[in-house]
Amino acid sequence: MTAPARFTFRPVDPPADAGLLHTWVTHPKASFWLMSDASRYDVERAYADIAQAPYQDAFIGSYDGEPVCLLERYDPARVELPGLYDAEPGDVGMHFLVAPADRPVHGFTRAVIAAVMGELFADPSVRRVVVEPDVRNTAVHALNKTVGFEVVRRIRKPEKEALLSICTRAGYEAALDGGRVR
Template sequence: MSVVHTRADDRLGEFALRTLDPDADAALLHTWVTHPKAAFWLMQDANPAQVAEEYRRIADHPHHDAYLGLWRGRPAFLAERYDPAHVELVGLYDNQPGDVGMHFLCAPVGTPVRGFTRAVIRTVMAWLFDDPTTRRVVVEPDVRNTAVHALNAAVGFEVLGTITKPEKDALLSVCTRAQFQAAVTDSEGAQA
């Protein structure tokens, strides 16, 4: 399992992404994706074997990848990258060259750390934009997931509109490299 990206957060320290091992990580992921706070992940009733099966399917897919996020060296979040021309959004929006789809999930914790989720999404976005072929990041969160909508806006996402997927009504949003950089720069200036 290799680390594919690291990012130092001025306040919270080191974040990293490593390749996911569907079998070795399944028990941990099961506790995350079935937690009540992960209701929008749509795996509430999955057992550990089903979680392992889902992440083996993702690992074997040519257009979908999953990564375990680490905070200070410990598992703390999950990130998925996908090609929306082949996964999730096929035929549902005007796909552009260089579009990359993204999902992320923070591990449930007893005591939340202020700014943690924002640091996670910034880490995931920085990783996706490290690839020079990525022109836009595309997301499709549930229309009811207002907390994620606010986070998406904070890192530069622009709402394109609502789309209907088989499992949910989603708020299709995109973020260009320039929008992300402007949002990050603005928020750093505001914090100074």
């Protein structure tokens, strides 16, 4: 499975993208991103750190050439979740953020997460996608379900209580075949 042709992903360039990312991560709709009070410099430093880290990276997702989302990919056995779940070979962790829109388009966020999942599963070594959204983020829990995620359990992280959820390649493909993902 690959992302729909209209979506493309490229690595974040921290100095060049910091301004754009700052507007996204500090927007009120991005409160679960935990960067509401970050300065532009803070955002640039955070993404420079990710770019230098051995087990994580970040990407700007574009739709027809227009930046629309942020994708963070990480090794959950080493970043975010070490010791909090039973890691398996082929696991990849993911965070995603859809850019705030002046005029939201119905179904667009679902299209973004489908593209993100397609991008992750385009790597044949990826068997499962692992996420840990805040338990209060009910919108993302519902969205995750549409692409095949299943809740494993609640976990406690230093910054939040989260719902550990996993999507297998087969679960994502079943969601595609079942028409839940477009």
